[in-house]
Amino acid sequence: ETLGVVGESGCGKTTCGRTVLGLYDRTDGEVLYRGKDVHKLKGEERKQFTKHAQIIFQDPYASLDPKMKVQDIIAEGIRAHGLAKSEKEIKERVNELLVTVGLDAQYGERYIHEFSGGQRQRIGIARALAVEPEFIVCDEPISALDVSIQAQIVNLLDKLQEEKGLTYMFIAHDLSMVKYISDRVMVMYLGKVVEITAADRLYEQPAHPYTQALLSAIPIPDPHVEAKKERIKMGGEIPSPVDPPKGCRFQNRCKYATERCREEEPALRLIGEDHYVACHLEDE
Ligand code: SF4
Numbered sequence: 001e002t003l004g005v006v007g008e009s010g011c012g013k014t015t016c017g018r019t020v021l022g023l024y025d026r027t028d029g030e031v032l033y034r035g036k037d038v039h040k041l042k043g044e045e046r047k048q049f050t051k052h053a054q055i056i057f058q059d060p061y062a063s064l065d066p067k068m069k070v071q072d073i074i075a076e077g078i079r080a081h082g083l084a085k086s087e088k089e090i091k092e093r094v095n096e097l098l099v100t101v102g103l104d105a106q107y108g109e110r111y112i113h114e115f116s117g118g119q120r121q122r123i124g125i126a127r128a129l130a131v132e133p134e135f136i137v138c139d140e141p142i143s144a145l146d147v148s149i150q151a152q153i154v155n156l157l158d159k160l161q162e163e164k165g166l167t168y169m170f171i172a173h174d175l176s177m178v179k180y181i182s183d184r185v186m187v188m189y190l191g192k193v194v195e196i197t198a199a200d201r202l203y204e205q206p207a208h209p210y211t212q213a214l215l216s217a218i219p220i221p222d223p224h225v226e227a228k229k230e231r232i233k234m235g236g237e238i239p240s241p242v243d244p245p246k247g248c249r250f251q252n253r254c255k256y257a258t259e260r261c262r263e264e265e266p267a268l269r270l271i272g273e274d275h276y277v278a279c280h281l282e283d284e
Pocket of ligand 1: 208209210248249251256257261266278279280
């Protein structure tokens with residue numbers, strides 16, 4: 001499955017992804033992987049988890065060491081987890097990974113500054129795949145790329161998922177980016193999940209006013225439809241996440257806000273088949 005995670009900057013989606021991986025401490029709740037709490041894993045269990053759960057970053061240039069050859073960057077995880085018996089086997093494995101992500105096997109001899117943004121992201125994907133993970137947090141992997149390259153990376157991730165049975169948590173800042181890759185979508189606002197459901201249902205029947213506003217901002221390629229479309233404007237500023245408003249965190253920007261919204265925080269609850277929403281409107 002691919003879970004798309006969407007929200008404006010500062011909503012906590014990257015923090016959520018890193019907390020799921022155990023890279024950040026949690027403040028509450030549990031993260032379960034095969035029934036075990038990720039934040040309590042120690043020793044060999046912890047090492048196995050870091051093999052099974054990987055991350056791809058938004059900016060591959062900042063996350064890949066410029067002083068290392070590409071083959072050494074990709075081989076790091078293979079060595080750390082003892083996944084090959086000899087240097088020859090490591091080299092063969094790296095070459096295979098480069099070809100898997102659509103690069104020439106000879107590129108292993110080069111340095112990261114010699115590549116374009118899209119190629120660097122392919123190297124970041126090869127590095128994550130090197131340890132044969134089951135789950136990958138894709139932290140805005142296409143946000144910094146040209147639109148023409150974005151589709152290529154999404155198609156590559158899709159193909160790899162099919163071939164290797166991977167699970168993705170795909171983080172993005174707008175709903176158009178996660179539309180084609182997600183099975184389910186989770187929308188976050190100011191540190192909270194406001195809606196989560198199957199991707200098709202979210203795009204066809206968005207229930208939370210924030211999701212509705214995000215969807216109305218996606219341009220439609222047909223100019224006639226686009227001209228007639230109602231765009232929902234969000235008023236007000238995004239409040240500071242360190243000092244969120246009382247009640248519903250979206251209340252200062254929501255046209256439906258009532259007195260209850262200003263006092264009482266809405267809980268995330270089931271409103272239909274696999275459809276969770278945190279909004280008081282659902283009581284009415
Ligand atoms: Fe708007 Fe109230 Fe729903 Fe919050 S709880 S989204 S303020 S209607």
